[in-house]
Amino acid sequence: MSGESAIEQKIASLGLKLPEVVPPLAAYQPAVVSGAYVYTAGQLPMVDGKLPLTGKVGAEVTPEEAKSLAATCALNALAAVKSAIGDLDRVKRVVKVVGFVASAPDFTGQPAVLNGASELLGEVLGEAGVHARSAVGVAVLPLDAPVEVELQVEIEP
Template sequence: MKNLILTLTLSTLFFGCQPEHDHTHEDQSKEQEALYSYDVEEKIASMGITLSEPGAPVANYVNAVRTGNLVFMAGKGPNLPEGGYVTGKVGEDLTVEEGYEAAKLVAVAQLSALKAEIGDLNKVVRIVKVFGMVNCTSDFGDQPEVINGFSDTMVEVFGERGKHARAAVGMGSLPRNIAVEIEMIVEVQD
């Protein structure tokens, strides 16, 4: 009788503690569905933003590199909808407000490149890190106000998940004389 009770106790402990894989999978699916209470891509469209196919890199690099759940986005410039870029130095050729608008254009370029990489922007868990570079005069000190154009757009699109760590720095020049260049790191779902 003791052996039967011991066997039943061990069986209950062993088999009773096993995770039920179907429920775990369902829970993970529910977690993935619960990232947003809205459709991110519909939100972007409602903001008047049209995402486009990102252009091919102009040198020996790629638009994005994914490792695990992190996507490292290459630096992008402020693409104008009609073609070309916003160029010039902020504080000399452009105002802070014009720099802010240029940074918003970079946000559109980055969102387009990110969508091309991951397929669905509803998979964005978090905008982790943003590195913003402003082409500006040596005495210009309002780089954060310029890069806010990018950051504000990310928060408007992704809500709390759009808030990120950030650097906003001044540069003596940027490629092709673009006004701003911004790169970012994004955490995504599998």
């Protein structure tokens, strides 16, 4: 595991792998650094360049499936953070998570879906993964993705 940060080793210990950063779908950067913070673009639950599921949560996608997809989004967001700072061990703490859930009209379980991202960040980063969060239901997301997550992360210099 030489060359991997302690955080990447923790990810591997959970049976996961930090993916390659997902290429932007439009005119933006996956993550930018401003002062002591990294702001990621919204990350879709892409796996090997494609979405494993599409549709609305509470209709075509179950809340449990969406929770797992939210964890994938968080992993993709960590990859975006790494692309901006080079070493995930520079992460001081996750400050804010914003999650969007493409929701069927009567679906109100957005917070439970976003727990997938929050729980993954807690498992990987421990106390540094504890964050403020917004969980927002929306009509549709890019590529008909069920969920999208963005992070605001404080970093060490």
